[in-house]
Amino acid sequence: MNRKLGVYICHCGGNISDYVDVEKVKAAVEHDEGVFLARTTMFACSDATQKEMVEDINANQLDGIVVASCSPKLHLTTFRAVAERAGLNKYNYVHANIREQVSWAHSDNKTGATEKAIHLVKSAIARVRLAESLDPITIPSRKAVAVIGAGISGMRAAIELADMGCPVTLIEREHFVGGRVAQWDLLFTTDQTGKELVTRLYDDIAKRSNIRLLTGAEVIENTGNIGDFTLKVKVTPRYINERCDEGNLQRAIDACPVEVPDDFNFNITTRKAIYHNFPSEYPQYPVIDIKNCTRCGECEKVCGSIDFSQQEKTVEVKAGSVLMATGFDPYNPSEGEFGYLQFDNVVTLPQFKRIIDMCEEKLTFRGKDIHNIAYIYCVGSRQVEAGASSAGGSATDRYEEASRDISGENRYCSRYCCTSVIHSAIETKKRFRAVNNYHFTRGIRTYGKQELLYNESLKMGDIYLQSYENDPPSVIRENGKTTVRINDIMTAGKEISVNADLIVLVTGMVPRSDNRIASLFKLPKGRDNFFNEIHMKLRPVETVIDGVTICGACQGPKNITESVNSSLSAATKSFSYVSKGELELEPIIARVDAALCTWCGKCMEACPFDAVKKVVDGGKEIAAINNSVCKGCGMCLPVCPVNAIDLVAYSDQEMETMINALAEDIK
Amino acid sequence: MAEKIFKDSFDALVIGGGIAGGEAALNLANNGFRVILVEKDLSIGGKMIHLSKVFPTLDCSACITTPKVSEISRHPSITILTGSEVKKIVKRGKNDFEAMVIKHPRYVREEDCTGCQLCEQACPVVVNDQYQYDMVGRKAAYIPFSIASPRVAAIDIENCTLCGACEKACPTKCIDFTQEATEYQLSLRSVIIATGFNLFDPLKIERFGYGKMKNVITSMQMERLLAPTRPYNTVLRPGDGKMPCRLAYVLCTGSRDITVGNPICSQICCMYSIKQAQLLMGALPMADVTIYYINIRSFGKGFEEFYDQAKGMGVNFVKGKIGMISEKEDGDLILRYEDINDNVVKEASHDMVILSVGVVSNPDNAAFFDSGQLRLDPFEFVCQTDLLASPARTSIGGVFVAGTASGPMDIPDSILSAGAASSEAMSYIIRK
DSSP states (O other): OOOOEEEEEEOTTTTTTTTSOHHHHHHHHTTSTTEEEEEEESOTTSHHHHHHHHHHHHHHTOOEEEEEESOHHHHHHHHHHHHHHTTOOGGGEEEEEOIIIIITTTTTOHHHHHHHHHHHHHHHHHHHHHOOOOOOEEEEOOSOEEEEOOSHHHHHHHHHHHHTTOOEEEEOSSSSSOHHHHHOSBOTTSSOBHHHHHHHHHHHHHHOTTEEEESSEEEEEEEEETTEEEEEEEEOOOSBOSSOOHHHHHHHHHHOOOOEEOGGGTTSSEEOSEEOSSTTOSSSSOEEOTTTOOOOOHHHHHOTTBOTTOOOEEEEEEESEEEEOOOEEEOOOOTTBTTTTTSTTEEEHHHHHHHHHHOOSSOEETTEEOOEEEEEEEETSSOBOTTSSOOEEEEOSSEEEEEOOOBSSOOSOOSSHHHHHHHHHHHHHHHSSSOEEEEEESSOOOOGGGHHHHHHHHHTTOEEEEBBTTBOOEEEEETTEEEEEEEEGGGTTEEEEEEOSEEEEEEOEEEOSOOHHHHHHTOOBOTTSSBOOSBTTTBTTBOSSTTEEEOGGGSSOOOHHHHHHHHHHHHHHHHHHHTTSEEEEOOOOEEEOTTTOOOOSHHHHHOTTOOEEEEEETTEEEEEEOTTTOOOOOTTTTTOTTOOEEETTSOHHHHHHHHHHHHTTOO | OOSEEEEEEEEEEEEOOSHHHHHHHHHHHHTTOOEEEEOSSSSSSTTGGGOSEETTTTEEHHHHHHHHHHHHHTOTTEEEEOSEEEEEEEEEETTEEEEEEEEOOOSBOTTTOOOOOHHHHHOOOEEEOGGGTTSSEEESEEOSOTTOSSOOOEEOTTTOOOOOHHHHHOTTOOBOTTOOOEEEEEEEEEEEEOOOEEEOOGGGOGGGOTTTSTTEEEHHHHHHHHSTTOSSSSOOOTTTOOOOSEEEEEEEETSSBGGGTBOSOOSSHHHHHHHHHHHHHHHSTTOEEEEEESOOOOOSTTHHHHHHHHHHHTOEEEEOOEEEEEEOTTSOEEEEEEETTTTEEEEEEESEEEEEEOEEEOGGGGGSSSTTSSOBOTTSSBOOTTTTTOTTBOSSTTEEEOGGGGSOOOHHHHHHHHHHHHHHHHHHHHHO
16 A cells, blocks of 8 residues: 655653654654655654644645654554544554653663664554554443442532532442541541531532432442443342431430440440431431341330331442542551550540540540540551561560551551641640640651641640651550650650550551452552552543542542542543543454354453453354453454454554564564 | 733633643533633743653653643633733622733734744843743743743743844744734633742742852752753753752752741642652762751652652651751852751751742732632632632632642642532533
8 A cells, every 4th residue: 555654753852862863763764665754853742743743744645644752651642633633534643652662761772772763663654554544433421420439529529420410329338428527527627527528518419319329338240331331239228217206216226235346436436236327417317237136126116117127129320430439448557556456545546536526525535534645657657668667565564565566568658647636636635624745756747738737736735756767666554554655856866755545546548448349340459559540640530441430538548628629520530421422432442253253252251351242143153342341452362263353453464564664674 | 001802701711721720621621611721921831841750650741741731722612822811800690700811912923933943043132041940041032942832932022122133034924013912801600710839939048048059959940950851951050060969958948937937838849859859860870869858748649659769769868957058169068957866966068959949829819809809828829718528619609729729739639629620610600
């Protein structure tokens, strides 16, 4: 085929041209078959260069272009758009990556880098000679979004989507909404409480007819794909009729003989098997915890609203996009870590927040008055490699030292804890008299305006100490008294001890331990084990699973404001998938040659996206590709014994000609 | 006064064409809304387009900004006014704002300029290049910077001698000294404020010697020295062109400092300094880099790991505040500081000092609305009136805030904040 091609080789500032002789690359390819013009450019992605390309294509009637620049991950769509603006089918543009694959990888060998760049560009030219015009695959997209998780992020996203005119199903695993925020009474930098905030959002949800809220609901199956997801949701009943008499319910709660640890209060208190987390919680009627219920029938005797005949049911939810807002777990210290579960006056930050919420006039814990509080920072965050920290932990009859091992997997900083604990300490001091706060820190991180809280706490007389790296404070129990001891940086290494009535471990955020939802959606995780976005700056709420967005603390530690910012961003993104009623998908997918296929099933086994199905075509069993699920990854190609599958735009012929170009002149 | 008056209506006015404003405009436009983006500067792209690489991924900043910028500039639903200022906005009612915008004359017809730079070559006037933070010169007829959008010339009329050389050199005759300001009267349904931040002016801390000692530079100047479109094509100290080998960073310059009226933390300086230190270790393999800090605040996703990586590469972290900087005859600098670890006052000699300047508010925000309508916080950032549930809301319904106009934040947070602002603006417009 006679082609008229344009080739553009980018300097990328100096990112490429510092290591690759771009002029030499141009000279080496400009006489290749079909190449009509070859140019070098400072930034191929800049507006001016893009305009030039459009002009070149139009003026010279080019029918194919090659851009040699950075990774196509960054600019594939940029240059496809250039082709389209010039009236050229976008699949007549082929990309060569000479930055990530050349200049950055071979900065130690400029001659070799230039050689490699020449071959990569030549192979791209070889491929574009065979390029064909393709049309995108258009699929319908259902105007509905499933939001998973009704914490602050999920609730906020649901409201926003509803206001954009998009029906929402909000799926919450717990029987009550509000997630972690409902558990936090005091919220920093405003005077609102968690309960107030959740109540407000719940009211907003209740007002909107296009939000369906499912509580006690867990996604158990996910089929389909972008534009058309089908979720199976298991809904556990409350075993209480909706129109119930509240007075009787309280009597039913009183009558229940079962006591189990109360998750809502992080197990520092107990609750009954019929319970609500706090009065006026939403939805506003209690639930029977059927796992712990002994069916003794005491509740039924005093309350007519109880209904054990209610059945678990499975609900089908259909949506064009799924928004994940599944939140985080607080770090759970291991037994003995800074005395946790070893000494009875060691609690975590979430437990401490519940304690101050539950105390009224005096601050007490387990019946004892609290005056001196020691806060040990970064428990479960900024952990070090095993062996890098002192393990501690020794005991005699009357002396016991807790483990101060800070090794673990969580290298990251949980970002919210410094501010959260300082805010809690300030509020504690304001609310209860005669409280002294001692902060055992690893350097305070009250970033931005949160610094004002740190200043306020200093003014109130809180004492701040800082440990050396790898020398965390020790917690010692001696003669019934608990002491926290530190070698303090702020006083040039002085050993300082504080007798503490209560020790608060400032625990960070960790990914949810129950990870079933991630496996259902095949969501990738980052090295911190939180869900991973595609690109932190360019596509911060999108995942590699098309149509699934992420927001809030399931993506990484965040405070409330940050969570809501990401949740609204994700709402916009999910909305854009469904708002038009249809979606255009990439046509670069696998293609089965029905004549050659003998159905052995190997391609179906190899497919990571469940895109291959067996169909009967003219009495013959063959493989069929689901166009809206296939991602064109090519996994099915090499396993086919009869070579019946080809990848559009990456056909065997195209690959072979690329390989020939790469091998040219190589002896 | 303005010669021409244009009237038009849009769904949203976005003030500021940095990364936050750009992202907000794109979100709105991609969902079918008509947007007008008003940028004070001659190019969109904000501060991000001038950065070297960005933490913690070390992506080349220009490479991830320019595709956004070109997407914005060619979007059929976005109208861009560069070199333009929003003078006044009045809210008439729900979904009903009126704004007056002045586009200052560029003295170049944008649509005819090809960016050939012949005017630049012809112009005899040389002044400081603000886009290289005064480290090199530019002409009075100039293209702002190589990856500017629009990449067209402008005449710096304050410094121009009206010699006419550029007019003669211009092949498309697009230079027009008779241009006057244009007034735009806009009716709008919502407003997004994305005016960004200013850098703290280090001249306010005399004891650091900025402006007097040539080898004391700001972090933004170092950003330029490290960027792909850098002025000297390598890292040199400005005093004598020597390649520096003992560099020091002074963190919290103008942040967490009551004496300069800014007690808050700027949120980005720790991380950009750590990033620059890593880049410097690559650019100057023999150099020692020391970072003087109060607390290292590496709090975001991947940040702590990035800090660990810098320590692993050999960046020297010293906990201590710098008291003062003095200059030796050879241009080297003596830093007097309190070493917190040892609890003694020490002195150290460096051959180049980088002041990690903080984030302060953009004073433009106060003037858009009649006095007091748009509430500002004590530091004159735009006040977020519903911080937890609707962080983009301001004291005026239908006016939203995106990015650093509401306070210090890094690029990922600015982009998410812009996502929130555009989302709220969309539902505000749709909700009626």
